[in-house]
Amino acid sequence: MLMSAEEYRESLRSLSPRVYVGGDLVASVADEPRLEPGINAVGLTYDFARVPDYAKAMVTTGLSGAPTNRFLAINRSREDLLDKLEAVRLTCQYGGCTQRYLTHDAFNGLWEATWRITQRTGSESHERLKAYIAHAQANDLAIGIAMTDGKGDRSKRPSEQAEPLSYVHVRERRADGIVIAGVKAIVTGGPYMHEFLVLPCRRMREEDRDFAVACAVPIDAAGVTVVSRPAGRPGNAAAKFSAKFAQSVAVVHFDDVFVPWDRVFIDGETEEAHLMTTNYASHHRHSCIGARAGFGDLLIGAGAMMMEANGLELDRISHLKDKMVELIKITEGFYACGVAASTFGEEDAAGNFRPEQIYSNIGKLLLANQIYDMHRLAHEVSGGLIVGLPSPEEDHNPATAPMIDALLRGRPDVPYAHRANVARFIEDLTASETGGWYSVISLHGGGSPEAMKMEILRNYPLQDRKDLVQSLLDRGALDLGKGPSRDKQPGRCCDKGCTE
Ligand SMILES: Cc1cc2nc3c(=O)[nH]c(=O)nc-3n(C[C@H](O)[C@H](O)[C@H](O)COP(=O)(O)OP(=O)(O)OC[C@H]3O[C@@H](n4cnc5c(N)ncnc54)[C@H](O)[C@@H]3O)c2cc1C
Structure with missing residues (x-):
């Protein structure tokens, strides 16, 4: 499905997230003037996908074979990468930052990680992700990327923090799913997303296993609170661009939020999480x-x-x-x-x-x-x-x-x-x-x-560069330079080639 911007705005009305802006609880995100420029900017990604001239950049084939928004797609070729780059530039020319490409980036990163988890463990991780991406494509979702944790004391690892909730982590594993808690500090477009993808923001060691979690959470799941800045400078007549198009950033608090297993993609697999x-x-x-x-x-x-x-x-x-x-x-x-x-x-x-x-x-x-x-x-x-x-x-x-x-x-x-x-x-x-x-x-x-x-x-292939120089030092022998220096070997100390 390819929604219009108006349909996207309307779809927000069917959700009931707990969102604060400027200290006020927002009754309707879709009608909150302080969020209007953000909804407009995200809306461009919807409307542009319906413009025939932009179709090559903005639309591709989804997992089901139906057309999908580029920003929800898995790249199948180098041309897809170019088209995505063009699509981002195009939407940002009009919206400054249009947020939804972050979802594309997360889907592709998760695709690579969950495939490896499934290969290594035989778990359902990759199949769950596929099902979720198909759901996102079928419903043309806007999905916020909740990756950057509060992080607390930067000199300490997640499991060493005095306040463990400064990183989102798994608090409980149940037969039907997991319970996560903690804070994500900077989420673009937070208030006007349909769902969040929760992702780890740094390398997790074995002792940080509970923090290596990737899962999807609806914005109005019980226990989710979004504390947002206004998007841009709404209502300011001098703000010639950002009164109309901008993004808010939000803190997203997960207060013991239940996530069913079919929405959990990584749980403790620290290598693949990295x-x-x-x-x-x-x-x-x-x-x-x-x-x-x-x-x-x-x-x-x-x-x-x-x-x-x-x-x-x-x-x-x-x-x-x-x-x-x-x-x-x-x-x-x-x-x-x-x-x-x-x-x-x-x-x-x-x-x-x-x-x-x-x-x-x-x-x-x-x-x-x-x-x-x-x-x-x-x-x-x-x-x-x-x-x-x-x-x-x-x-x-x-x-x-x-x-x-x-x-x-x-x-x-x-x-x-x-x-x-x-x-x-x-x-x-x-x-x-x-x-x-x-x-x-x-x-x-x-x-x-x-x-x-x-x-x-x-x-960077630094060793290749060293090998190159070494091979030149060795007077052009192409297969040289991989072992110890040959500069001092007999016959190689000068370009004449001494024999003693
Ligand atoms: C406008 C905006 C929108 C964003 N949108 C999103 C979003 O949608 N989703 C999302 O998940 N994130 C988002 N981010 C977050 C972004 O990814 C982070 O800002 C970035 O990763 C840096 O993290 P930080 O802000 O916590 O800074 P810090 O990690 O505190 O870094 C500050 C400085 O300290 C240094 N530093 C930090 N820790 C160490 C250490 N242990 N040792 C040495 N040096 C260190 C860093 O190199 C840096 O120079 C957004 C950021 C901005 C500004």
């Missing part, structure tokens, strides 16, 4: 690349419009040209890593395709750091007006509006209203609370930079 966490990260970092490229597209377009409104012609001013090229280079540079990660995608033993890990991690690392350059470049080309403009209320003040309209124009043929709109758009995306949100999600979302660096080094 594989799930790292492989999810590769899928997700690949998605982050598409998401931030969509954001880059917005800054490039708005930056060019702001220069024009200021009366400056890009073609004629070399330093502005340089800055725009820099913005384009950054955006397309990390996106190219996403394309490379797709093109060199790896087929997993479980039968799905995963983005190549080094390019996926490098792309995410680039954007994590360069988001600050992107903001700076947008600020440089725009000028200080983006934070200096009088508030939108002044646009309707008869005492000041005519003066502002006449005197705060840049290029004479560009109306003040247009210049103000573009300036506020850039402020919203780069210099407001929303702008800060985009910095922090780029930096930490999908893992902090150190996590990417570790993965790059772990996957």
